[in-house]
Amino acid sequence: MKNKTVQPSDIKIIDTCEHKCQGMWFEKMLSEIPVKLEKVERKVLNREILRLAIIAELDAISLYEQLAATTENENIKKVLLDVAKEEKTHVGEFQTLLLKEDMEQVEELEKGKEEVEEILE
Ligand SMILES: [Fe+2]
Numbered sequence: 001m002k003n004k005t006v007q008p009s010d011i012k013i014i015d016t017c018e019h020k021c022q023g024m025w026f027e028k029m030l031s032e033i034p035v036k037l038e039k040v041e042r043k044v045l046n047r048e049i050l051r052l053a054i055i056a057e058l059d060a061i062s063l064y065e066q067l068a069a070t071t072e073n074e075n076i077k078k079v080l081l082d083v084a085k086e087e088k089t090h091v092g093e094f095q096t097l098l099l100k101e102d103m104e105q106v107e108e109l110e111k112g113k114e115e116v117e118e119i120l121e
Contacts, residue, residue: 050098057094060087 033052040048064084068077099106 047098047101050094050101053094054091054098057087057090060084061091 035048037045037048061084064080064087068080068084071077071080
């Protein structure tokens with residue numbers, strides 16, 4: 001599916017969430033939910049919820065930025081980019097909560113940061 005141009009027929013209304021541009025998504029942009037929440041162990045349920053919320057926000061950012069890049073209407077572009085920026089705040093909110101639930105993630109984030117800094121030295 002690399003470099004496939006999105007066609008109008010690819011657009012499908014599949015949900016109505018306040019973060020999802022009036023329920024319209026490009027079907028092929030949506031991340032698939034990797035877990036069935038009803039099967040998740042109780043003790044890790046909140047982590048999984050927060051990871052899914054982050055995935056949804058990242059999808060929203062990608063969608064709005066791609067739509068903004070597509071339109072020639074400056075007002076629409078401006079608002080899409082503003083909303084995309086708000087979605088980045090939402091990522092931060094969910095990440096903050098996730099890092100309270102998953103100490104291993106806190107440590108691994110730091111390791112990842114250090115590894116990149118070493119590579120880029
Ligand atoms: Fe959001």
